Amino acid sequence: MTGQDSTRAEREIGAKMQFGVQFFPAVDHTDKSAADYYAESLAIAEEAERVGFTHARTVEHYFTRYGGYSPNPIVFLTAVSQRTKTIRLVTGAVLPVFNHPFKLAGEIAMLDGISGGRLDVGFARAFLPHEFRRFGISPDESQARFREGLEQIELLLTQENATHRGQFRSFENVTSLPRPTQKPRPKFYIAATQTPESFEFAGKSGYALMAIPIGPIGPLLELYRKAWREAGHPGEGEVMVAFHMFCHEDAKLARDIARPPFEEYFRALNEAVGDWARGTTSKDYRDYDKSMRRLRSFTLDGQIESGGAWVGTPDEIKAIIRRVVAAVGTFEHASLQINFGNIDVREAQKSMRLFAKEVMPEFALAATESASARQDHGKPLASAAR
16 A cells, blocks of 8 residues: 555545535525525524534525525625634635626635635636526636636735736736735635546645535545645645535434425526536536436435435434545535525524534544644645645
């Protein structure tokens, strides 16, 4: 066994990770008012910190049930920042393709200051054809716009009097205000689902990674860590993986309560990706037409079996976590959807409390350990060129 293999094996046996809550609305005004959704989600975020979760994360999407209640993650996370003291605030993720770099750089630094330096910024390419169409942007420009926007935001956050000549946007001698509270800037994540180049790009550039297990991700996570190591970055990178979670003392009730809102979530997702399923293709989204059609076959029972849904009793969920780690390798953060679909918020809160009490202690990496590990690596991951 090589030294690297030994290190990975030790890491997998320990299976220590941090747990956070992820807010991914799959409702609209016909299901629940925006005021009610935000009030419930903020209450969950506030309690999540008290019971030991270490991050709160939300998305950027538009126009449909699938994420439409979160067109600006910075606004929601700013509200979370005023209800909490220590929890990390994670955009999961902002979309440079639909935002001017001046706007994103300013808002990122503003929230970083308001929160006292608790912001981590995830960036994504976007992947819904209807959003590209409504914004008047071609999906075939996704990769180029993403890379350019990311580079420009990085520059604006780390340099004063910044100048950049891009294909889509250019600026000269610009100092973005406010300046970031975290130096040289907040940690950056790259969101990736199935495009190998995205995983490789994140690792090579020294960015943390956000992944969603809609298919086999073990080889992709290893590709990320391999690219990280080969680029000479210290350690093995940092990975956050998203899951649905519902925990209940009774195995049958866990499934019975979680099934309708889980199915609502995937119904909203399948509606949102309908263009792919109907044959839309793009050079920047290889095989998305095939993979998005496969989402139609997702069921709660199938996702429990595959490890994408952590639903069951505490002991069942512990077994799921061990199975996932054995299959894909270890990851540093599990980002859990607690209030998915139109689940009763009281049930979601009870589930979160039970998970925190019975499951987290067996796997959770203490926040102090994580902070020490970050210091051992020198500057935060965000300090590397993303």
